[in-house]
Amino acid sequence: MHREIAEEWAAALESGEFRQGFHALRTETPAGPVWCVWGVLCELAVRAGAIPxxxxxxxxxxxxxxxxxxxxxxxxxxxxxxxxxxxAHSSTTLLGDLVSLNDGFRESFTRIAGRLRDEFLNPALVLAA
Structure with missing residues (x-):
């Protein structure tokens, strides 16, 4: 994963701009939209002009x-x-586990952001891997 996008994703998850949802990238609710962790990444791709x-x-x-x-x-x-x-297959990586963390364990966006930073941005952990 590109480091700068990992940082942007983690910051977006912590920003409070995105209300956490489950089981779909983005769902419209009476109170407004909610996003799963992957939906936030999709929204960042839209803002970057990478997708429509x-x-x-x-x-x-x-x-x-x-x-x-x-x-x-x-x-x-x-x-x-x-x-x-x-x-496509069971993953033992953090990225592969994000669906379970968000939808199954219902970890907060803040905790997931911390995990993203540890996995992709923490020099001590990246060097140890």
């Missing part, structure tokens, strides 16, 4: 990023420097 703006579904509460609503599209993964097969 998100499209709200006309028949569900889900929003589509580059045609996808449940996992990040390959275009977002490529922009962020993430292997496109990250969801």
């Amino acid at each position: 703006p998100a499209v709200e579904s006309s028949w569900t509460t889900l929003t589509h990023y580059d045609g996808v609503s449940m996992v990040p599209p390959r275009s977002v993964l490529a922009w962020a420097g993430i292997a496109p097969d990250i969801f």
